[in-house]
Amino acid sequence: MRLQFLLFFMLICAAASAQTGNIKGQIKTGSGEGAESVNIILKGTGKGTVTAADGSFEFSGLNEGNYQLIGTGVGFKRIDKTVSVKANKTATLEITVTEDAQELQAVEITGNRESNYKNDLSFIASKTATPIKEVPQAISYITKEVMRDQGTFLMGDAVKNMSGVNQFTFYDDLTIRGFRMNGGSTTQLVNGLRTFSGFWKQPPVNYLERVEVIKGAASALYGNTSPGGTINRVTKKPLTTPQKSLTFTTGSFNTLRTLADFTGPMNESKTLLYRLNLGYVNAQGFRNLQFDKNIIVAPSVSFLPTDKTRINFDLVYNRSNSRLDRGQSVKGNDLYSSSIKTSLNAVNDYLNEETYLITTSLNHQFTKNTSFNLAYLRTGYSEDLLEHRSSNTNAVDSAGKVIDNLVARQVFVRKTKSFMDNVSLFLNHNFNTGIAEHKVVAGYDYIQSVTPKGSGQQTASGYLLKAGGAGAYNAKTPEKYVFYDYTENGVTRSIPKPNISHYDLSLQNNSMEDPSKYIYNVVTNASTTPVFYKLHGLYLQEQLKINRLQILLGLRYDTYIDKKGYTTSKEQDVTQHALLPRIGAVYTLTSNINVYGTYTKGYNPQDATVQSDPLSGGPFDPIRSSLYEAGLKTEWLDGRLTANASVYQIEQSNTLYSANAPENPNLMQQIGGEIAKGVEFDVTGNILPNWNLIVAYSYNDAKITDAGSRATDQVLVNKQKPNAPKNQGSIWTKYTFVNEALSGFGIGLGGNFVTERNVSINNTQTLPGYALLNGAIYYKIDKFQFQVNLNNLANKTYWVGGYDYLRLFPGAPRNFMATISYTF
Numbered sequence: 001m002r003l004q005f006l007l008f009f010m011l012i013c014a015a016a017s018a019q020t021g022n023i024k025g026q027i028k029t030g031s032g033e034g035a036e037s038v039n040i041i042l043k044g045t046g047k048g049t050v051t052a053a054d055g056s057f058e059f060s061g062l063n064e065g066n067y068q069l070i071g072t073g074v075g076f077k078r079i080d081k082t083v084s085v086k087a088n089k090t091a092t093l094e095i096t097v098t099e100d101a102q103e104l105q106a107v108e109i110t111g112n113r114e115s116n117y118k119n120d121l122s123f124i125a126s127k128t129a130t131p132i133k134e135v136p137q138a139i140s141y142i143t144k145e146v147m148r149d150q151g152t153f154l155m156g157d158a159v160k161n162m163s164g165v166n167q168f169t170f171y172d173d174l175t176i177r178g179f180r181m182n183g184g185s186t187t188q189l190v191n192g193l194r195t196f197s198g199f200w201k202q203p204p205v206n207y208l209e210r211v212e213v214i215k216g217a218a219s220a221l222y223g224n225t226s227p228g229g230t231i232n233r234v235t236k237k238p239l240t241t242p243q244k245s246l247t248f249t250t251g252s253f254n255t256l257r258t259l260a261d262f263t264g265p266m267n268e269s270k271t272l273l274y275r276l277n278l279g280y281v282n283a284q285g286f287r288n289l290q291f292d293k294n295i296i297v298a299p300s301v302s303f304l305p306t307d308k309t310r311i312n313f314d315l316v317y318n319r320s321n322s323r324l325d326r327g328q329s330v331k332g333n334d335l336y337s338s339s340i341k342t343s344l345n346a347v348n349d350y351l352n353e354e355t356y357l358i359t360t361s362l363n364h365q366f367t368k369n370t371s372f373n374l375a376y377l378r379t380g381y382s383e384d385l386l387e388h389r390s391s392n393t394n395a396v397d398s399a400g401k402v403i404d405n406l407v408a409r410q411v412f413v414r415k416t417k418s419f420m421d422n423v424s425l426f427l428n429h430n431f432n433t434g435i436a437e438h439k440v441v442a443g444y445d446y447i448q449s450v451t452p453k454g455s456g457q458q459t460a461s462g463y464l465l466k467a468g469g470a471g472a473y474n475a476k477t478p479e480k481y482v483f484y485d486y487t488e489n490g491v492t493r494s495i496p497k498p499n500i501s502h503y504d505l506s507l508q509n510n511s512m513e514d515p516s517k518y519i520y521n522v523v524t525n526a527s528t529t530p531v532f533y534k535l536h537g538l539y540l541q542e543q544l545k546i547n548r549l550q551i552l553l554g555l556r557y558d559t560y561i562d563k564k565g566y567t568t569s570k571e572q573d574v575t576q577h578a579l580l581p582r583i584g585a586v587y588t589l590t591s592n593i594n595v596y597g598t599y600t601k602g603y604n605p606q607d608a609t610v611q612s613d614p615l616s617g618g619p620f621d622p623i624r625s626s627l628y629e630a631g632l633k634t635e636w637l638d639g640r641l642t643a644n645a646s647v648y649q650i651e652q653s654n655t656l657y658s659a660n661a662p663e664n665p666n667l668m669q670q671i672g673g674e675i676a677k678g679v680e681f682d683v684t685g686n687i688l689p690n691w692n693l694i695v696a697y698s699y700n701d702a703k704i705t706d707a708g709s710r711a712t713d714q715v716l717v718n719k720q721k722p723n724a725p726k727n728q729g730s731i732w733t734k735y736t737f738v739n740e741a742l743s744g745f746g747i748g749l750g751g752n753f754v755t756e757r758n759v760s761i762n763n764t765q766t767l768p769g770y771a772l773l774n775g776a777i778y779y780k781i782d783k784f785q786f787q788v789n790l791n792n793l794a795n796k797t798y799w800v801g802g803y804d805y806l807r808l809f810p811g812a813p814r815n816f817m818a819t820i821s822y823t824f
Contacts, residue, residue, distance in 0.1 A: 445535065
């Protein structure tokens with residue numbers, strides 16, 4: 001009986017085997033060459049492969065039936081072909097792929113036609129059009145589609161979708177993997193070129209194609225950068241097809257926002273393309289006395305005289321009128337003792353800013369394998385400021401004792417201007433040696449940043465003196481000061497009279513002030529001191545590919561020249577040098593899974609004043625950093641969804657601390673050390689064509705390991721770095737209904753969480769963690785879309801960052817934004 005059963009089973013297996021078939025094929029380019037490393041999948045079967053060097057591929061053991069064959073490769077348009085498999089037969093295919101010039105451009109000259117949450121290519125990481133999954137370093141990004149669906153207008157709202165990125169303050173001021181990076185640091189990128197923005201206001205995003213962050217130091221390509229990561233803002237470029245849209249938004253906090261985006265060809269041959277983004281914003285904000293008016297004009301023109309030459313011109317002009325919001329103050333250590341709306345401004349305070357970015361770029365392809373790129377970016381910024389703000393301390397009584405509900409104030413009157421130039425030229429050359437493919441980039445950067453003479457600041461602070469003038473209060477000599485009667489809880493007492501009226505947290509005394517009555521001192525600080533630095537950078541990079549293995553080798557040599565005493569008779573150059581290696585590798589395990597590892601070094605030069613001070617003990621080496629990182633980059637669901645994970649360690653050294661030498665207070669020692677270790681996880685893309693998803697999570701253990709010899713600094717050792725949560729994450733999903741009854745409707749749902757954080761200038765105060773829930777409703781009919789975004793649905797009280805409890809930065813309470821857009 002057993003023998004009969006075994007024979008019967010073998011016959012069934014043989015019959016089943018006899019009914020399978022195979023697929024064999026070859027993919028060729030238009031020139032007849034084999035297309036190597038094209039990803040081939042059979043949709044719905046879980047089967048996939050990668051083409052060999054001659055473009056060949058094979059599937060075997062397939063059941064009889066029809067299959068959907070999909071092929072994707074960098075520089076080629078997607079292959080989508082139906083194949084019929086018959087029993088005991090081999091279906092033979094010969095496919096010629098079409099090159100996709102949109103993807104092959106060496107730099108982003110013309111626009112991106114993608115219209116979903118997923119972005120496949122990165123230019124920032126290698127200065128070549130490299131698939132993100134083939135870059136041996138973590139990259140986070142947010143596309144314009146995500147920002148549109150979330151109703152995002154400012155950078156701080158965009159980056160909450162990125163793993164490891166957190167706000168430090170209200171300003172253009174972030175932490176990336178625990179290291180601070182802000183708009184005043186001159187290490188931001190726009191279209192891959194060095195720039196800066198005004199520190200006080202977050203840049204708008206309406207003119208951006210996407211925001212991306214390369215994690216870890218990007219110094220091997222861009223010079224001195226933050227060890228945590230570098231932000232790149234990619235502007236919208238012209239499209240070859242006409243497209244126009246108008247958007248109107250209104251909602252909470254008296255928000256009014258009007259945006260326009262026009263693009264298309266300017267001639268019949270489509271060799272001249274344009275794009276124009278316009279924006280007007282008028283919003284009060286949820287904080288007392290705060291407002292923000294923005295005018296944004298962002299034209300872009302692309303000229304394509306031949307198939308080999310592309311020229312682009314971009315301008316971003318932003319004029320902002322607002323007040324500078326220095327944050328919320330509370331009584332003592334009670335976070336909830338004042339409203340999150342509390343602001344210390346006077347009614348007549350103002351902050352007027354003007355920023356422009358002018359970019360001209362040229363890309364010329366000498367041959368199919370060799371191209372030349374030249375780009376120039378000019379940045380200009382001006383600031384006109386009057387502000388009443390905290391003096392970073394409370395008022396005191398005659399004995400010098402702190403009065404909790406009175407915040408001491410000071411006044412700044414400041415005018416500044418700053419400019420920056422970045423010239424970048426590099427050559428791309430691709431070639432083969434045997435089975436090895438090579439992509440070589442050789443380039444030169446020139447960067448110049450100037451704060452010219454002509455900036456200035458007056459500051460009013462302190463307590464009034466009987467002899468005239470103002471100064472810090474000394475409780476040992478109260479007879480020198482003017483006093484006045486102050487009443488609190490029905491009790492009147494005499495306390496020192498301030499130069500600037502104190503802010504009473506109980507009375508909320510925001511009023512019109514007369515700045516002409518104050519006693520001012522002219523001050524010199526980093527914002528007003530004339531500054532000039534320039535950087536020369538030479539770099540060479542090789543991307544080597546041998547079958548499934550790709551290796552990236554990079555080396556950069558920087559010469560950083562800072563002028564001490566700029567614009568004075570004692571002006572002199574202070575020169576620093578840095579040699580910056582970068583090593584990375586990517587290995588393709590399967591058609592949808594890559595593993596990678598990388599090592600990079602970064603630096604930031606020491607300030608010229610410290611370098612040249614004969615009493616400081618210098619010159620000092622630049623601040624050094626190193627990154628060790630490994631991870632997975634994967635694609636799923638026919639390439640619609642990416643899931644990436646990374647583990648990293650960042651080390652920074654050479655931070656300067658005081659040597660605490662009584663005989664020489666200027667003496668410094670270079671012993672500071674910091675380390676950040678963490679894990680990051682990102683999922684981006686489409687579960688279904690009508691179902692979008694973004695998920696991000698990070699764990700970051702960022703600590704100071706060496707803080708010098710002072711006892712006051714030793715308490716910082718092994719503490720989590722300020723405004724750097726150990727855990728944070730976010731999720732956002734949008735589903736659009738496709739059934740006839742709900743056609744045109746969509747819903748969005750998401751949220752983000754941040755765990756407890758330390759503040760930056762107080763060793764005992766912390767900020768509580770928080771979790772927010774957001775939602776959205778969409779309805780699209782013909783060319784109109786109606787959208788309502790609902791934020792902080794649970795109306796949580798929370799703080800995005802803070803210096804201490806006198807300068808806290810609360811998040812917005814429950815709010816909504818309603819948007820109508822028309823596309824034609």
